[in-house]
Amino acid sequence: MSDSNQNLLLAFPTGALVISDRVNITSTLDRPLKFSLIIPTFNEGQNIKEIVTILSGLLDRIIPGEYELIVVDDNSPDLTWELACELIPTYPQLQVMRRTTERGLSTAVIRGWQAARGEVLGVIDADLQHPPEILLQLWGEIVKGAELSVASRNVEGGGVSEWSVVRRFLSRGAQMLGLAILPEVIGRLSDPMSGYFMVRRSAIANKTLSPVGYKILIEVAARGQIRWIAETGYVFRERVAGASKVTWKQYVEYIQHLVRLRFSLWPVTRFLRFGVVGFSGVFVDLGVFYLLRTLLGIGLTRSTILSSEVAILNNFLWNDVWTFGDMSRGQQGNRKRFRRFIKFNLICLSGLVINTLIVNVLFNAFHINEYIAKLIAIAVVTFWNFWFNLKLSWRVTDTEKDYSSKPKQ
Template identity: 60%
Template sequence: MLTTNDYQLLSEVTGALQVPTAVKPPLGRAEKTAGAIAPVHFSLVVPTYNESRNIERIVALLSQRLDAVLPDRYEIVVVDDNSPDGTWQLAQALLVHYPCLRVMRRQEERGLSTAVIRGWQAARGDVLGVIDGDLQHPPEVLEQLLSAIEQGADLALASRNADGGGVSTWSAARRFLSRGAQLLGLVLLPGVLSRVSDPMSGYFLVRRSAIAGRSLHPLGYKILLEVLGRGAIDRITEVGYVFQEREAGESKVTWKQYRDYIRHLVRLRVSLGRLSRFRQALDFPIGRFIRFGFVGLSGLVVDMGLLYLLHGTLGFGLTRSAIVAAELAIINNFVWNDRWTFSDLTQQQQKRHQVIKRFIKFNLICLMGLILKVLLLNVLFNGLHLNPYVANFLAIAAVTLWNFWINLKLSWRVTQVK
């Protein structure tokens, strides 16, 4: 009878962070004893660190789900960063009960992103996946993700921002940081992050062929950025899910991870931008930008006309009149942009809640543009001592480009998903 000691840990993978085209790792003692093994189709990596209170439950839930859809054709690869709480030992003890479970203990490296890649390097499946080990990613979504891959997707993403998705009890500050990080990513890497609605998701499946042989250089904990940026990803499907608060253990989200995320964006921008900058410049939607400019001029007319009416004719206070005039001008701009500038995109997003979301985003971006204009005006006038009218013109031009590009990539974005 096999005991826990008969079930060996996977050897720690080192060297280049590059997923092989195919892999057949050496069989451990228990695997040899068990005899022939069916070909593995799907390999799901669970990176862990101090998840002793969750590891048994997550393995049980995943096994139950995958046994129903891929009996004997999947593997769960737990990659533990030598947790002080002994997560890897508890996972090893589970090998007796779960024949599709494999465990790697990393003692040389640390970090979620590299743990995922090391797990993929040791995996045997044609389809590779990742899920958190803290039960914040619902295992029941796996069946939909697998179905999407079977229907031809290169990447199947569990998204908090797709239909049916959301977060459970996030604070306003955490929501703000998440959206701010996504907006920063859209500014630095619009061609990568605009492809999906939730580029910060850590729950997805990808075809091995889409990333095999490609050198990956992750930094921090957002491995999806590397997959989107460096992989051969054509078709993407998203499945909405509700992000749950962890039931046990402590959150690992720290300011260091936000810092690493920014560094990762910059690194990808540099490595991917040498050839893509020129291509993106050629692909700039000139016609759409011209329409956006005309709409902006109409908003200026509305703003000035209402300010004259409210303050100059009706005698309302200047500040109150300016605020009302500015907001009505924004509404005017939104309506015309929605029906004219981005009409081809709005046809795919006609639900009421989608229109409301676009309007809120448009308002916030315009507000940010106003703040940016004031800052630029001060830098150009007070710092560079330009003529005030020239400085104002340059600031307006820069902010117009800002408003157009960010609205295109965020407010009227149609992600490349099924």
């Protein structure tokens, strides 16, 4: 280990995984930069010189003197960090961080961003499987105004070179699973497992990041304030040197990450309000049913249908004003309110069908007590009604809010 190389190392941050809204200035010689690109490494000694050389050549063409490359190495046995330090005299825009107390690609990227001076933050693998020339197109999208610019294998111009059928299946399966668990995030990304992207510092500043596994894009897209996501196609290359680090463990961690994000992003307050409104609807339903059936003598079926519909109307009005009031205020007008009511009605009616099916299956097929079966069905349908009403009935489609992929010009 060379003492001179040791002295060149960039100190790595500790503590919470939070990106500051201000660039990291550690000396009077430092200054803010336009772009900081993180290259996380572990045993990439065979590739490090080539990737630094190529990236420097590309960025010197578009933003000379306005960028930095930060290699964040997890104390590689092949001394990747030391090999990178030896490149600094030739490439003064290069910095090297050696981590000895932490491991993991995702946290390596965040630690690099914490030490970075760029207004735009990026990440690229060191193994040359991400074609470096795509960096120019990603930067072009940032210049146009995108908050997040992603290299994707699943848009026009994208693909994989020599993946097996099993690996292709796992990749697509991971995306479909993500859509089921976290649709509002995964639905905005054609390649949620991409590890090649740029993001504006301002979009993720002061957000506590909590990544799991070796991919961080989902975390950034979920927790960041990102209106405009731009995607650029690229072909994922096979390794020329070094060993692949993709294992089954990464797919398990991906699922864990999705579940953690789902619960952390779940709108608890809104759900509780929805539950209170639903509880009030039970009393409205029973009260109207008593009025129609007992006092007015209307038939059982008609009384049941009418009382249920009045309860649905009651629930809709309260939800429109209170539970989803912040969303409905962005969709003023009787026509839009009527459309929301029709959607709400259809979702609630489908919930009633699901309720009936669950009770019958649990009671008849699994011989579960009918009252317990009813409670289980109510719980399932409550989540069903809330989630689909949130995503369909009160979804903002007519206003220029953060739901658009690009801002209006």
